[in-house]
Amino acid sequence: MSQKKLIDQMSDEQLQQSLFMSQFILFSLAVVLSIFLFDHFTKWFDLFSLNIREIIYYGCLPGLLIVLIDIVLMYFLPKEYFDDGGINQKIFTNRSVTSIFMIALIVAVSEELLFRGVIQTVFGYVIASTIFAFVHFRYLQKPVLFISVLLISFYIGYLYELTNNLLVTITAHFVVDFLLGLIIRYKIDEVIA
16 A cells, blocks of 8 residues: 555544654654663753853754755755655644644654664764664655755754754754644645646
């Protein structure tokens, strides 16, 4: 059965439960791996810095830049290049802004804790960024989406290299997911294309 047919058969609630379950698994994996790979569990505290200037400059602004680039690409490239099998459409179309905010926050926190917080901290930038891109396996059949997520992954990984601050990468990831969720919710992507 194709991914699109499977997604079409799922209710919004089932899809949301699946999303939250996958994020819970990533979050749990981050915690478990940190127990084995960090010298001490308190290493987590070293990965967060509430530096507002850094969060805005390296988190918010790059997130906005990524979304602007996506908007430009949506304008110039055919719509089917951005079709992920209907998953993002189904996740965001009937959600409230608050729900989109929460989904984007949960995804940003769980994915950044695992990929930047644990994998990049222990194994390095290239490995973490590459694994992050391949975890988004639904994009493998869509070259534009896969290249986009790969470049975004390396860019956010680079931001972590610059700052060593997970609040920066969580912010950048959140801004991208939240704004793109709003674009899908309000069908701005159809106006752009």
